[in-house]
Amino acid sequence: MYGFESILANEIKKLGGLNVQEGNRIVSFDGDTGFMYKANLALRTAIKILKPIYEFKATNEDELYRGIYDHDWSQWMNLDQTLAVDVTVHSDYFNHSKFLSQKTKDAIVDQFRNKFGKRPNVDIDSPDLRINVHVNQDLCTVSLDTSGLSLHIRGYKSAANLAPISEVLAAGLLLLSDWNGQSHFLDPMCGSGTILIEAAMIACNIPANIHRKEFTFQKWKDWDPILFETIRTSLLSKTKEMHYTMQGYDIDPQSIKIAKQNILNAGLEEFISITKKDFFESEKQVQGPLHILFNPPYGERMDIELEQFHENIGNTLKRNYPNTNAWMITGNLEAIKFIGLRPSRKIKVFNGPLEAKLVKYEMYEGSRKRKSNPTETDKN
Numbered sequence: 519m520y521g522f523e524s525i526l527a528n529e530i531k532k533l534g535g536l537n538v539q540e541g542n543r544i545v546s547f548d549g550d551t552g553f554m555y556k557a558n559l560a561l562r563t564a565i566k567i568l569k570p571i572y573e574f575k576a577t578n579e580d581e582l583y584r585g586i587y588d589h590d591w592s593q594w595m596n597l598d599q600t601l602a603v604d605v606t607v608h609s610d611y612f613n614h615s616k617f618l619s620q621k622t623k624d625a626i627v628d629q630f631r632n633k634f635g636k637r638p639n640v641d642i643d644s645p646d647l648r649i650n651v652h653v654n655q656d657l658c659t660v661s662l663d664t665s666g667l668s669l670h671i672r673g674y675k676s677a678a679n680l681a682p683i684s685e686v687l688a689a690g691l692l693l694l695s696d697w698n699g700q701s702h703f704l705d706p707m708c709g710s711g712t713i714l715i716e717a718a719m720i721a722c723n724i725p726a727n728i729h730r731k732e733f734t735f736q737k738w739k740d741w742d743p744i745l746f747e748t749i750r751t752s753l754l755s756k757t758k759e760m761h762y763t764m765q766g767y768d769i770d771p772q773s774i775k776i777a778k779q780n781i782l783n784a785g786l787e788e789f790i791s792i793t794k795k796d797f798f799e800s801e802k803q804v805q806g807p808l809h810i811l812f813n814p815p816y817g818e819r820m821d822i823e824l825e826q827f828h829e830n831i832g833n834t835l836k837r838n839y840p841n842t843n844a845w846m847i848t849g850n851l852e853a854i855k856f857i858g859l860r861p862s863r864k865i866k867v868f869n870g871p872l873e874a875k876l877v878k879y880e881m882y883e884g885s886r887k888r889k890s891n892p893t894e895t896d897k898n
């Protein structure tokens with residue numbers, strides 16, 4: 519994801535990946551089959567993990583067809599298995615990715631038909647083999663998609679509220695905010711609880727996808743359940759204890775219900791408590807430093823009085839949350855001016871297709887008694 523390349527690169531290095539290199543919305547690395555299992559289970563900010571299998575050059579559809587046809591596809595799948603093809607194109611020679619994925623699929627099924635007199639079927643949603651072709655000018659890189667569905671589908675969400683944040687984005691924001699589990703944590707507008715769950719998993723070093731139901735590599739010919747179980751057990755042996763409180767507030771009773779269910783699904787009910795509360799009527803409940811991270815309603819999507827709402831955020835933080843680092847993601851750069859605090863950090867990120875900013879406000883101990891402090895621009 520844009521803006522998270524170095525966060526992901528660090529995650530891969532920490533996990534033991536070799537030759538880690540950052541690109542534009544992509545990070546490449548080397549690793550064996552065990553590491554591929556480990557990366558899928560543990561990486562928090564990866565959306566998909568692709569395994570490149572070969573490359574060839576093509577400047578027209580026939581050359582692309584030939585490049586795919588000449589590879590032995592029976593080494594990866596059987597006739598009774600299903601396939602799907604994704605193509606991404608950045609090329610002056612080609613433009614229609616849909617047409618190229620059709621050509622790629624044709625080349626594979628033609629090879630099976632010519633070899634065995636039968637062809638495998640296509641299953642767009644849940645194939646046994648998902649093939650990814652990345653075309654960069656005349657260079658076609660063919661990869662197997664090891665993950666299947668996007669890795670933001672962690673397996674702990676049974677329901678979402680109106681505007682949930684993606685699990686991968688939530689984890690990325692937490693890592694960008696240097697969250698490491700070494701203080702109390704609050705999401706004051708927690709919705710379905712995504713940020714809290716991801717924060718608790720980071721704090722306890724719980725692998726991000728430990729609850730996920732399925733990875734595509736489990737359908738492959740070389741699927742090794744014993745190796746997978748060894749990797750899974752070894753990751754779980756490295757979880758840590760939590761020594762601080764994690765709290766979530768929301769004013770909406772339905773969101774509270776959903777958040778509680780998701781937290782239960784993630785097995786984190788022991789660590790996270792959720793309360794129906796208006797953040798603007800709350801004050802800091804804990805001693806010592808507090809880390810806040812939240813995504814308030816966006817405004818375009820929700821009917822709120824933007825100016826007043828943002829003033830309330832600023833006033834609540836300023837008056838009631840001393841000794842707190844508050845991070846907020848927002849797509850509304852105009853509205854954050856009404857917060858009336860000067861951000862000490864501003865980081866450009868994307869929330870889906872929307873450009874957004876992750877901003878940080880630092881409240882010091884006793885700052886509410888001071889008339890102003892260096893990071894505040896008091897509007898009142």
Ligand SMILES: C[S@@+](CC[C@H](N)C(=O)[O-])C[C@H]1O[C@@H](n2cnc3c(N)ncnc32)[C@H](O)[C@@H]1O
Nearest residue numbers: 682683707708709710712768769770796797815
């Ligand atoms: C964009 S959603 C948060 C989504 C959440 N991060 C998730 O993953 O589901 C914003 C939430 O803020 C809540 N909210 C709005 N005003 C609030 C207030 N004054 N105090 C507490 N929660 C509030 C809404 O009910 C909504 O659930």
